[in-house]
Amino acid sequence: MREISEGSILFETYKVLSFLGEGIFGKVYKVLVLKGRYKGKVLAMKIAKDPNTVHYLMKEAQTLLLFNHPHIVSLISYIHKKDTHELFVLYELMDTDLKTHVLSRGTLSEEEALRVLFHVSQGLDYIHRRGYIHGDIKPENIFGKKVLRDVLWKLGDFSLVRIRGSGALVDVKGTVGYIAPEVFKGEVHRSSDVYSLGCVLYFMLTGRHPFYSENPSESLKKNKEGLLTFPEGLSPQMEHLLERMLSKDHTRRFKNAGELLDYLIKNRLS
Numbered sequence: 001m002r003e004i005s006e007g008s009i010l011f012e013t014y015k016v017l018s019f020l021g022e023g024i025f026g027k028v029y030k031v032l033v034l035k036g037r038y039k040g041k042v043l044a045m046k047i048a049k050d051p052n053t054v055h056y057l058m059k060e061a062q063t064l065l066l067f068n069h070p071h072i073v074s075l076i077s078y079i080h081k082k083d084t085h086e087l088f089v090l091y092e093l094m095d096t097d098l099k100t101h102v103l104s105r106g107t108l109s110e111e112e113a114l115r116v117l118f119h120v121s122q123g124l125d126y127i128h129r130r131g132y133i134h135g136d137i138k139p140e141n142i143f144g145k146k147v148l149r150d151v152l153w154k155l156g157d158f159s160l161v162r163i164r165g166s167g168a169l170v171d172v173k174g175t176v177g178y179i180a181p182e183v184f185k186g187e188v189h190r191s192s193d194v195y196s197l198g199c200v201l202y203f204m205l206t207g208r209h210p211f212y213s214e215n216p217s218e219s220l221k222k223n224k225e226g227l228l229t230f231p232e233g234l235s236p237q238m239e240h241l242l243e244r245m246l247s248k249d250h251t252r253r254f255k256n257a258g259e260l261l262d263y264l265i266k267n268r269l270s
């Protein structure tokens with residue numbers, strides 16, 4: 001297994017510029033493409049070495065290759081080294097993620113939060129229309145790309161993506177604070193993604209997810225029960241929108257991202 005550091009050249013094509021971070025699926029590096037179709041471009045490369053994580057990341061890579069949308073982080077290509085069981089996945093390079101962006105500001109205004117919501121809903125609508133459920137919508141999985149003086153927000157990290165109707169969940173996956181209550185009972189719908197996105201909207205407005213507690217087991221309990229209170233001082237439109245996204249009963253939520261988008265446009269919230 002190779003050691004990777006700044007300046008390393010991989011497959012005679014990718015020069016490692018810096019380390020970007022590490023998640024459960026492996027390390028992520030900023031790389032410069034030295035030759036081929038993407039010569040001169042700077043990309044993000046995620047490297048998985050553990051057979052279990054390789055399996056998940058491979059599933060993500062194969063699904064993401066089918067997607068092409070301005071509000072979804074693009075996958076450029078992937079390389080699977082069968083002999084060493086390593087997987088190298090190349091994505092478009094993003095400049096920030098929503099968690100970092102919100103925490104650096106404390107909270108976002110309703111206007112800014114709605115702008116992010118509108119961007120991400122478009123990416124989510126694209127995958128919902130194709131029969132997929134994202135399964136892990138949270139601020140760390142929403143990425144921003146600076147375009148002139150603006151930021152374009154995109155949905156990323158499709159490691160828990162699943163096809164609609166592919167059976168009940170055997171174990172609960174996702175991130176406490178952003179999981180729809182029915183998911184804890186093994187039920188997953190497109191509206192479960194809408195719920196998670198509602199938790200993200202709440203986070204943008206308050207700097208905390210709706211089930212925050214200093215005690216992690218209390219957070220989990222509150223999340224399972226869908227027990228939340230709305231922050232003070234919201235506009236009536238924002239309160240109504242949050243109620244529709246964060247209803248404990250999934251049949252009272254927007255059914256999918258398309259319904260949410262229609263609502264945002266009709267009520268001039270986009």
Ligand SMILES: Nc1ncnc2c1ncn2[C@@H]1O[C@H](COP(=O)(O)OP(=O)(O)OP(=O)(O)O)[C@@H](O)[C@H]1O
Pocket residue numbers: 020021022023024025026027028044046073091092093094095097140141157159
């Ligand atoms: N396309 C990208 N462009 C820029 N940075 C990225 C990109 N993808 C991931 N990163 C960064 O790399 C780091 C690790 O990301 P990764 O998605 O592997 O883990 P994570 O966000 O901790 O989530 P998880 O472990 O749940 O997958 C994070 O700091 C993330 O912001």
